[in-house]
Amino acid sequence: GSTLQAAAAETNRYFGTAMAGHYFNNSGTMTITNREFNMITAENEMKMDATEPSQNQFSYAAGDQIVNWARQNGKQVRGHALAWHSQQPGWMQNMSGTTLRNAMLNHVTKVATYYKGKIYAWDVVNEAYADGSSGGRRDSNLQRTGNDWIEAAFRAARAADPQAKLCYNDYNTDNWSHAKTQGVYNMVRDFKARGVPIDCVGFQAHFNSGNPVPSNYHTTLGNFAALGVDVQITELDIEGSGTSQAEQFRGIVQACLSVARCTGITVWGVKDSDSWRASGTPLLFDGSGNKKAAYTYTLNALNAG
Numbered sequence: 001g002s003t004l005q006a007a008a009a010e011t012n013r014y015f016g017t018a019m020a021g022h023y024f025n026n027s028g029t030m031t032i033t034n035r036e037f038n039m040i041t042a043e044n045e046m047k048m049d050a051t052e053p054s055q056n057q058f059s060y061a062a063g064d065q066i067v068n069w070a071r072q073n074g075k076q077v078r079g080h081a082l083a084w085h086s087q088q089p090g091w092m093q094n095m096s097g098t099t100l101r102n103a104m105l106n107h108v109t110k111v112a113t114y115y116k117g118k119i120y121a122w123d124v125v126n127e128a129y130a131d132g133s134s135g136g137r138r139d140s141n142l143q144r145t146g147n148d149w150i151e152a153a154f155r156a157a158r159a160a161d162p163q164a165k166l167c168y169n170d171y172n173t174d175n176w177s178h179a180k181t182q183g184v185y186n187m188v189r190d191f192k193a194r195g196v197p198i199d200c201v202g203f204q205a206h207f208n209s210g211n212p213v214p215s216n217y218h219t220t221l222g223n224f225a226a227l228g229v230d231v232q233i234t235e236l237d238i239e240g241s242g243t244s245q246a247e248q249f250r251g252i253v254q255a256c257l258s259v260a261r262c263t264g265i266t267v268w269g270v271k272d273s274d275s276w277r278a279s280g281t282p283l284l285f286d287g288s289g290n291k292k293a294a295y296t297y298t299l300n301a302l303n304a305g
C-alpha cells in the first residue's frame with residue numbers, strides 16, 4: 001500500500017489519527033488526514049467536558065463535525081472517552097458518592113446512546129490506574145464512588161450501544177514488567193472471568209526518553225490478547241527525530257503486527273505542529289505536512305507485514 005491506511009488494510013488492520021476541530025481550518029491537514037487514515041479519534045470533542053457542559057444538557061456539535069466527516073469519507077470512529085478523572089465538566093468535578101456515580105452512568109448512557117451505531121470502539125474508561133509501583137487504581141472522585149465504578153461504566157455502555165467494542169484505555173502500560181501494566185492486566189482478566197463486558201484494551205503509547213518503547217512490547221500486547229480481548233495502539237506519539245525516532249515507530253508497528261488481535265494503530269495527531277506536546281516533534285508529518293523518516297519506516301513496516 002502507498003498510504004498508511006492501505007498498507008495496514010493488507011493485514012486487515014486500520015491506521016488512524018486523532019483529529020481536532022481546528023483541523024477543518026487547514027486544507028493541507030485535511031488532505032493528509034483523508035488520504036492516510038481510516039480510523040478517527042476526536043482529540044477533545046467527545047470528552048465529558050465537551051459533551052455535557054451543564055448537567056444533563058448535552059452538546060454534540062463539535063463531536064458531530066468530526067464523526068460526520070469521518071463517516072462521509074468512509075472512515076470508522078473511535079469514541080474517546082466516556083468516563084475519565086480528567087477533563088470533567090466543572091459541575092462534576094466536586095461531586096461525590098451516589099450523586100457522582102449516577103451522573104457518570106447517565107453520561108455514559110446518554111453519550112453512547114446518541115452515537116449508537118456510529119462508533120467502532122469506545123474508550124469507556126480512560127486512565128484509571130495509578131502510576132508508580134502500586135499496580136492499583138488511581139485516586140479520583142470516580143474511584144472514591146467505589147471500586148466497581150469501572151465495571152458499572154462498561155455495563156452501561158454495553159446496554160446503550162451493544163454493537164460498539166468497549167475498551168479500557170491507559171498510558172504507561174506498554175512495558176510488561178511495570179506494575180501499572182500488571183494492574184490493568186489483572187482487571188481485564190477479572191472482567192473476562194466474571195462476564196463484565198469488555199472487548200478491547202487501548203495502549204496510548206505516548207513515548208519519550210522517560211518512557212521509552214519497551215523491547216517486550218509484543219509480549220505485553222500478546223498477553224492481553226490472550227485474555228480474549230482485542231488490543232490497539234490508541235494515541236501513538238514518540239518524542240525525538242530522524243532515524244532513531246523512525247526506528248521506534250517501526251518497532252511499534254512490528255509489535256502490533258506480531259499479535260493477531262492487535263487490530264490497529266492510531267497516532268495522536270497528524271502534523272508535529274498539531275501535537276499536544278507543544279514543543280515536540282513526535283508525529284509522522286512535519287509542520288509543513290511533509291512525510292518524515294518516521295512516516296516512511298512506519299509505512300514500510302506495515303507493508304512488510
Ligand code: G3I
Pocket residue numbers: 043044086087126171204235276
Ligand atoms: O479550547 C481551549 C481554548 O479555548 C483555551 O483558550 C485554551 C487555554 O488553555 O484551552 C483550550 O483547551 C485545551 C484543549 O486541549 C484544546 O486545545 C485545554 O486547555 C487542554 O488541556 C487540552 O489538552 C488536551 C489534553 O488531552 C487534556 O487532558 C490535548 O489537546 C489532548 O491531546 C490530550 O489528549 C490526551 C488524551 O485525551 C488521553 N491520553 C493522553 C492525551 C495527551 O495528554
